[in-house]
Amino acid sequence: MTLLRVEKVSKRFGGICANEDISFDLDAGQIVGLIGPNGAGKTTMFNCIAGYAHPTFGKIWLDGKEVSGLRPDQCARIGIGRTFQVARTFHSMSALENVMVGAVLVNRSIPAAREYGWKLLELVSLAKFADKPAASMTISEQRRLAVARSLAIKPRLLLMDEVMAGLNPSEVKEMVDTVKKIRDKGISCLIVEHVLEGIMPIADKIVVLDYGRKIAEGPPEVVSNDPVVIAAYLGDE
Ligand SMILES: Nc1ncnc2c1ncn2[C@@H]1O[C@H](COP(=O)(O)OP(=O)(O)OP(=O)(O)O)[C@@H](O)[C@H]1O
Ligand SMILES: [Mg+2]
Structure with a gap:
């Protein structure tokens, strides 16, 4: 199709x-x-x-x-989800919060968005960074975080x-x-x-x-x- x-x-x-x-x-x-x-x-x-x-x-x-x-x-x-050529992450926010920014748009509640955010961080192998600020991550990790964020809108x-x-x-x-x-x-x-x-x-x-x-x-x-x-x-x- x-x-x-x-x-x-x-x-x-x-x-x-x-x-x-x-x-x-x-x-x-x-x-x-x-x-x-x-x-x-x-x-x-x-x-x-x-x-x-x-x-x-x-x-x-x-x-x-x-x-x-x-x-x-x-x-x-x-x-249609997308990432940007220059990775856009909210540096002072945690990895989980970064993903939740998108997830709250399509989930009915904050707890549901948080749970969905966890799943996305696991998918991109970043669960261990959930509570850490994006600024503490390498470029490679920030790129996967940007991918997780773009997936948050399903x-x-x-x-x-x-x-x-x-x-x-x-x-x-x-x-x-x-x-x-x-x-x-x-x-x-x-x-x-x-x-x-x-x-x-x-x-x-x-x-x-x-x-x-x-x-x-x-x-x-x-x-x-x-x-x-x-x-x-x-x-x-
Ligand atoms: N908003 C714009 N205004 C004027 N010209 C633009 C604009 N956006 C892109 N261009 C021009 O269009 C052409 C294609 O640019 P584009 O960014 O799509 O290329 P690209 O294949 O993504 O390149 P790269 O591999 O360097 O990222 C270039 O000549 C660029 O300068
Ligand atoms: Mg380009």
């Missing part, structure tokens, strides 16, 4: 075409990687899907409902923007394991990532952007051997 459909989406900022005529689908239960060089238009596409920007042309659908044009809070309510689709950037190999593995656990809970994932060794082994499909356009789409092993993709990353030389 198609969960997300991106249909001929263009996003212009004045004369800049950040996204140009991009189409792709994501099926329920899939992990899809959205990759491409710096400035390719990946975060802009996330902003269009999550209501932070509106496509200049084209449409976006979640489970048959048009989401292009909705506000971020409306996108969140129909099941999304059907989670957009993750470079959650593996700057992590060492064992931290990347922890994040990869976290993503797999999220998918196994039935939450579909669209992941923007430069850390290809993190995304390639877990993605069902990779979509490649370059200069705002989609230049490739397919299974990771096919895309990573595509001469057009290699040229986009390494240059024609």
Whole structure:
């Protein structure tokens, strides 16, 4: 079943075409990687899907409902969660409080939000930080905390923007394991990532952007051997 459909989406900022005529689908239960060089238009596409920007042309659908044009809070309510490229955590609040900020929106009471917050911290292997301030956590732990926060609204689709950037190999593995656990809970994932060794082994499909356009789409092993993709990353030389 198609969960997300991106249909001929263009996003212009004045004369800049950040996204140009991009189409792709994501099926329920899939992990899809959205990759491409710096400035390719990946975060802009996330902003269009999550209501932070509106496509200049084209449409976006979640489970048959048009989401292009909705506000971020409306996108969140129909099941689109996201993390931000620069991790946003409330530094002086505890890990549990950070997650509860989102959880109170969808749980009927504070105790229910707290209980749900605990479950999310366990899912991202951060339960031991429940009472500790976010400021005391490493970057890797703060990234997983940001993921837990984005899960607090109970999304059907989670957009993750470079959650593996700057992590060492064992931290990347922890994040990869976290993503797999999220998918196994039935939450579909669209992941923007430069850390290809993190995304390639877990993605069902990779979509490649370059200069705002989609230049490739397919299974990771096919895309990573595509001469057009290699040229986009390494240059024609
Ligand atoms: N609000 C904006 N106003 C003007 N130009 C923008 C805006 N947002 C993005 N752009 C431009 O659109 C293009 C795509 O940017 P975007 O942030 O989507 O790329 P990206 O693929 O996420 O890059 P990176 O890998 O560096 O995060 C860039 O040229 C950027 O400067
Ligand atoms: Mg970006």
